[in-house]
Amino acid sequence: xxxEKLMKMxxxxxxxxxxxxxxxxxxxxxxxxxxxxxxxxxxxxxxxxAIPAIEEVNIFKDDIVIQFLNPKxxxxxxxxxxxxxxxxxxxxxxxILPQVLGHLGPDNLDNLxxxxxxxxxxxxxxxxxxxxxxxxxxxxxxxxxxxxxxxKAAAS
Numbered sequence: 001x002x003x004e005k006l007m008k009m010x011x012x013x014x015x016x017x018x019x020x021x022x023x024x025x026x027x028x029x030x031x032x033x034x035x036x037x038x039x040x041x042x043x044x045x046x047x048x049x050a051i052p053a054i055e056e057v058n059i060f061k062d063d064i065v066i067q068f069l070n071p072k073x074x075x076x077x078x079x080x081x082x083x084x085x086x087x088x089x090x091x092x093x094x095x096i097l098p099q100v101l102g103h104l105g106p107d108n109l110d111n112l113x114x115x116x117x118x119x120x121x122x123x124x125x126x127x128x129x130x131x132x133x134x135x136x137x138x139x140x141x142x143x144x145x146x147x148x149x150x151x152k153a154a155a156s
């Protein structure tokens with residue numbers, strides 16, 4: 001082996017300074033567990049209580065919705081703190097609107113009207129762009145059956 005290569009390997013496994021013990025592998029400490037423990041202790045200090053039997057949480061932000069299915073929800077009303085933990089899914093508001101419509105109360109009727117107006121404003125612009133994808137109109141006087149019969153006659 002090359003002396004330079006050997007020195008390079010020796011410095012790669014040394015965890016301390018000159019004269020320290022060589023380790024075969026650097027120990028990688030995971031801080032996520034300590035962060036989680038610290039968060040849990042802070043929440044416990046605030047006095048958060050678990051709220052059971054919540055099937056879905058939707059967080060609305062502009063035109064997107066962050067949706068949690070079967071989340072773990074904790075709340076402290078005195079501290080005005082809500083903790084929602086679980087796996088989030090980001091969806092567009094238009095996709096989730098039929099599901100959420102039943103949950104909205106009369107308070108949100110004005111917001112829903114504003115949203116409907118925004119969607120209607122966006123729809124004509126989108127319809128103008130999608131004209132190329134439409135099925136073309138038939139030529140007057142021609143039918144598919146007639147064209148198929150002409151093809152059969154030409155083939156034989």
